Amino acid sequence: xxxxxxxSRYLVKRTGEKVFLECVQDMDHENMFWYRQDPGxxxxxxxxxxxxKMKEKGDIPEGYSVSREKKERFSLILESASTNQTSMYLCxxxxxxxxxxxxxxxxxxxxxxxL
Amino acid sequence: AQSVTQLDSQVPVFEEAPVELRCNYxxxxxxYLFWYVQYPNQGLQLLLKYLSxxxxxxxxxGFEAEFNKSQTSFHLxxxxxxxxxxxxxxxxxxxxxxxQKVTFGTGTKLQVIP
Numbered sequence: 641x642x643x644x645x646x647x648s649r650y651l652v653k654r655t656g657e658k659v660f661l662e663c664v665q666d667m668d669h670e671n672m673f674w675y676r677q678d679p680g681x682x683x684x685x686x687x688x689x690x691x692x693k694m695k696e697k698g699d700i701p702e703g704y705s706v707s708r709e710k711k712e713r714f715s716l717i718l719e720s721a722s723t724n725q726t727s728m729y730l731c732x733x734x735x736x737x738x739x740x741x742x743x744x745x746x747x748x749x750x751x752x753x754x755l
Numbered sequence: 756a757q758s759v760t761q762l763d764s765q766v767p768v769f770e771e772a773p774v775e776l777r778c779n780y781x782x783x784x785x786x787y788l789f790w791y792v793q794y795p796n797q798g799l800q801l802l803l804k805y806l807s808x809x810x811x812x813x814x815x816x817g818f819e820a821e822f823n824k825s826q827t828s829f830h831l832x833x834x835x836x837x838x839x840x841x842x843x844x845x846x847x848x849x850x851x852x853x854x855q856k857v858t859f860g861t862g863t864k865l866q867v868i869p
Contacts, residue, residue, distance in 0.1 A: 644798070675859075680764065682845060682861035683799075698856060730798055743789075744857065746798030 643667070644747035646731055651752045659718040661750050663731030670736045672714035673744065674698075674706065677728040689714055690736075721754045728752075757782040759848045761860035768836055769868050776831040776863045778820075778846030788829040789847040789857070790820055799845060805829060816840070841867045 647662035663672065671690050675683040675698075685698030687706040695706050703725060707715045714733075718725055729750045734742040758781045768774045780786060787806055791799040803814025810822040820831045829846060846860040 680861060682761075683859040685856055688856065732799075743801045743804065744791075744799075746791075746800065748796070748798045 644731055644733055644745050646729075646747040646750050648750050649748060651750055653718075653721050653752065653754050655722060655754060657718075657721050657754075659721045659752070659754075661716040661718075661729055661731075661752070663714045663716070663733075663747055664712055665714075665733040665745070666712065667733070667735070667745070668711065669733035669745075670711070671734045671742070672708065673732040673734075674704075674714065674716045675730045675732065676700070677730055677749070683730065686716065721752075723754050726752060726754045757786065757848050757850050757858050759846050759858055759860040761846055761863050763863050764861065765864045765866065767866045767868055770838055771835050773834050774832065774836050774840075774865065776844050776846075776865065778829045778831065778860060780827050780829065780846075780848045782827075782848060782850055785851045787849045787851055788820075788822060789849070790814065790818070790829070790831050791845045791847060791859075793843045793845065793862075795842070802831070802844070836865070836867050838867050838869060840865060 644665045673688040674686045677683050689695045689708045705717045731747040732744040734744045760779045762777045789804045790802040792802050793799045803812045805812045805822045813819045818833050843862045843864045845862050847857050849857045
């Protein structure tokens with residue numbers, strides 16, 4: 641079974657703090673993704689990576705950065721947390737099946753509250 | 756650019772009744788279509804996907820979906836729901852080829868009433 645783990649289920653931070661969210665997958669997947677999930681808005685892609693040290697902006701990258709130094713690990717960084725970044729953050733991974741057929745496997749999510 | 760619309764944000768249905776969750780997409784090229792389910796306090800997991808071939812796709816837990824190209828729809832159905840089907844369901848679309856991203860709908864919360 642594919643396993644995607646996220647470092648925290650719940651996180652409370654203060655405005656202006658630097659926040660690290662970590663994601664690890666154990667299936668040697670090339671692709672990894674970070675989404676945020678908000679009520680009524682569904683999932684929105686923040687960043688994705690299709691290889692080590694590679695990253696691509698998604699739909700809402702502002703205020704976020706990412707790091708992928710190892711294939712199994714993809715980190716999301718909030719340089720200076722703001723209250724509008726309070727959300728559920730979901731990490732996903734997939735292997736390259738060719739042409740977009742791949743299934744994404746999701747972690748359990750991190751619920752972040754910024755005060 | 757691709758987009759996906761889930762017309763219903765919430766769908767209440769009695770246990771053992773049939774249900775249909777609607778999904779429409781927009782794209783100028785061929786697409787792959789997915790339905791994911793999210794149980795409370797969990798991440799998403801794949802229910803089923805349409806890649807090509809037969810337009811009727813069967814997934815896990817008795818769900819099925821039908822791809823209708825002329826109506827650009829991919830509605831999800833189950834003939835008899837259980838309490839355990841209470842969850843949020845997301846339709847997703849991806850244009851075939853390359854590193855195209857997946858676009859998710861806004862989700863439909865299915866509430867099964869005993």
